[in-house]
Amino acid sequence: MYAPILEIDTRKITENARKLHDFCAGRGVELAFATKGFSARPEVIRAALAGGITRFADSRLKNIAAAKTAIPGLHYLLIRIPAMDEAEDVVRWADCSLQSQIEVIRAVSDAALRAGKIHPIILMIDVGDLREGVFGMEQLDEIAPQILACPGVELVGLGTNVGCYGSVLPSVENTKILVELRDYLNSKYGFHITTLSGGATCTLKLLEDGLLPREINHLRVGEAILYGEDTTGNRFLEGYHQDAFHFKAQVVELRRKPSVPIGERGRDGKGDIPEYPDRGVRLRAICAAGKQDVAWAALTPTLPGAEMIGASSDHLIVDVEDCAGQVHVGDWMDFRCGYMAVLDATTSAYVKVQLK
Template identity: 30%
Template sequence: MATLTINTKKIIDNIQKLNLYLSENNIEWTLVTKMLCGHKEVFENIITDKSIKNVHSIGDSRISNLKTIKEISPKIVTMYLKPPTLNQVKNVIKYTDISLNSSFKTIEKLNTEAEKQGKKHRIIVMIEMGELREGILREDILIFYEKIFKLKNIETIGIGTNLGCMYGVEPTYDKLIQLSLYARLIEARFNKKLELISGGSSITLPLISKGKVPKGINHFRIGEAALLGLSPLNNKKFRNLSTSTIEFNADILELNKKEIEPDGIIGDGNVGHTSDLEFDEDIKKTYRCIVDFGQLDVDVNNLQLKDKKLQLVGTTSDMTVYDLGKDKGKYSVGSQVHYMVNYTSTTRLMNSRYITKKII
């Protein structure tokens, strides 16, 4: 059975290392758990560990996941990582302590609901810095903050931006210093202190040691580095973090020597995807194995085979085929094919109820 193994001990070790490194650089951080898709046992292992006490908050973009976190540990500070929809305002106030926002209409609704629930809700205002995802326009910053500072049940604790997620705009020193300067402008204009200048994520981590993160940036939102040990800036291991935290294995359910070309009329009704493999002219048959996962579970292009001998032939809804060449080697029915995962494949696999989750 295809199995995703999550080593929570190694993830906790990564969290501890990030705690130390970021505290040395006077940066607070939010552990982003989107990749874990609300898996309760994984949450229980991680957020009940003592290392979480040194993390500013736990962030997620799904209310149901933050609800699970609050059920496990009510005192943990939770952060909702995308601007709320109006129909989720009640739950945002109920299950989250902080939310990222870019719409005054939504913030007004949050203020009203917070008053109903007898709470003060904290917000970080997201600023558009070139990535063209969420964020208010820079020319509107002062007017926007002037309005939200008047809301009695909203505590505006910061300013933030998103970089590197959609178009891949890199978090350069120039971008980050602009964000920091906007924060200083707001503080000077309204005589209020912004607690968090949230301009960093896993993609920004390698910039710290290069001196390319302005001192004013004091908060990062980190998921991939903590959970996979990688920075998406270069897709490489970050410092001394473990990159063997999450691994994927699939079982071989068939292995036979087969023709390298399909036989028959090829129509347009197929739901699968195939690769264009090249073979020497004298090769007519090769060994091919089928493993027990498919497109319903993950995009195979986001998996990296540990055995470079195998070549992807194609994938369908629930099976994937690999070519082993003229020699089947160590493989047989019941053997496993081993993969390294990335952020996208881990999230898809965690979200698939057809994939077994093994928690260590």
């Protein structure tokens, strides 16, 4: 039965992992490889292990459980604030977790005590991106003594996240906040905080430029290893593979059509009102895959001259006017994948994954 294909080149992932691991280790920074972007497939994890990665991170406990079952002995950090109802599973599967809400921390503490454990946590600090984390000194002073009153957890680190919601870029100023708050908490409350998790792939630019505060000793990185890309920083990483993941779908229609829809228009399948630039009549290829399979905007056709136009739930539409007659019905079109494309493709029940 037909299925679009996600092709994974594990050799390139190993090489990216080794390059980044060696770079960060030489500067005193430990990496936690984020596996959520490919649904924690064991083949990709093994490729990262071969590149020297020893710590892993994921936002989904289901992924962590599956990965640790497939590869016993993995060390995993849970990087999404858990729900209170997940407390038992957090303690069971995660070796450490990011936390920000005292009610959840209490639930995890209680679950840890029932399991006869002390669960390490990293408290998230919101430095301006306005996603998760304690915001400001008043909130910090409110939560700190309450964490001390939770005997089933140990506060081992502080972390921050930028770029994912508010598109805030990491800076010397907003990463240094972690250093200042570590010193404050250790001094005032007697914590022994040793880990400062300064962000994700987008924070690498500070490290490359020698600007990352030397006390920042931990990063949660996925995109750099998987795609050699920093989307938030709008750059590709020099010397890294950008093509470890390819999406392939078969052409099922090839016709010349106007570039602007004809007739009164409402909203599209997502409820949006899209705009269509008038480029005249163009040759368009329709491929047998769609939004149910992959995030089309994160696909880049590898055929010179081809250009993504859009997608519906089941169809990818590609402008092939400038491809000099190289596209035919039945051909498999090839696309380089960005982060969201792989995230969707590895969670779709309709995409076949092949290792190269």
